[in-house]
Amino acid sequence: MTVFLILGLVGLALLVVSLVVGEVLDGVFDALPGDVFSTAVIGGFVSAFGFGAAASDAAGLPLLGTLAIGVACGVVVGWFAAWLTGLVRGGGSDGTPATDDSIGRSGRVVTAIPDDGLGTVRIAVGGHVLQLNARADAAIDAGTEVHVTDVLSPTAVRVARVWDELP
Structure with a gap:
């Protein structure tokens, strides 16, 4: 013993x-x-x-x-x-989220997105709020809920209205 x-x-x-x-x-x-x-x-x-x-x-x-x-x-x-x-x-890190992390995330338009220009959106990624320039296929008014479909640059994304992609 x-x-x-x-x-x-x-x-x-x-x-x-x-x-x-x-x-x-x-x-x-x-x-x-x-x-x-x-x-x-x-x-x-x-x-x-x-x-x-x-x-x-x-x-x-x-x-x-x-x-x-x-x-x-x-x-x-x-x-x-x-x-x-x-x-x-294997836990998450406290690293700064990258723009690529925003793909598929939902957010809101802060500054209206015109047909052929850039607006801004706010997206929450891992507890951080990212404010990014945004481009869309059609004009989107401020306050509209959108989600990120593509990354255009480190500071810009392509977004679509949430209801645009519903079947």
């Missing part, structure tokens, strides 16, 4: 180090497929394995059952750590 408790404490320490310092084993497991092995995943697995096995050993289970329960606990916590790590790493 002492060995399992020590493993649990070592895994917990590794998990804390990965949370405070960052990825300690960065690059060690790059040869393996996927991004499953990280310091947080290994720390979570070892910690759950140690504590799960210690608890089942204290309950009087035979060694084989103790190891099976430890591995099951380790796999569950390791999977959860991998999922959380992937969620955090």
Whole structure:
């Protein structure tokens, strides 16, 4: 039981180090497929394995059952750590949205768009409000809801009335 408790404490320490310092084993497991092995995943697995096995050993289970329960606990916590790590790493950035991000988004005309000229539209992209020059196939009055169909330049888009594209 002492060995399992020590493993649990070592895994917990590794998990804390990965949370405070960052990825300690960065690059060690790059040869393996996927991004499953990280310091947080290994720390979570070892910690759950140690504590799960210690608890089942204290309950009087035979060694084989103790190891099976430890591995099951380790796999569950390791999977959860991998999922959380992937969620955090794959999260959005606070980067500035580009004009290309506005394609397919809806917005409103701020300055009327004439037949052969530019007006302006406001479009919300990722929590940011972009005000862009806009061109349309037909004149559109201010206040009309539109959506972006194409990017003409870094500061200009082509828009269409929302109801123009409905079947």
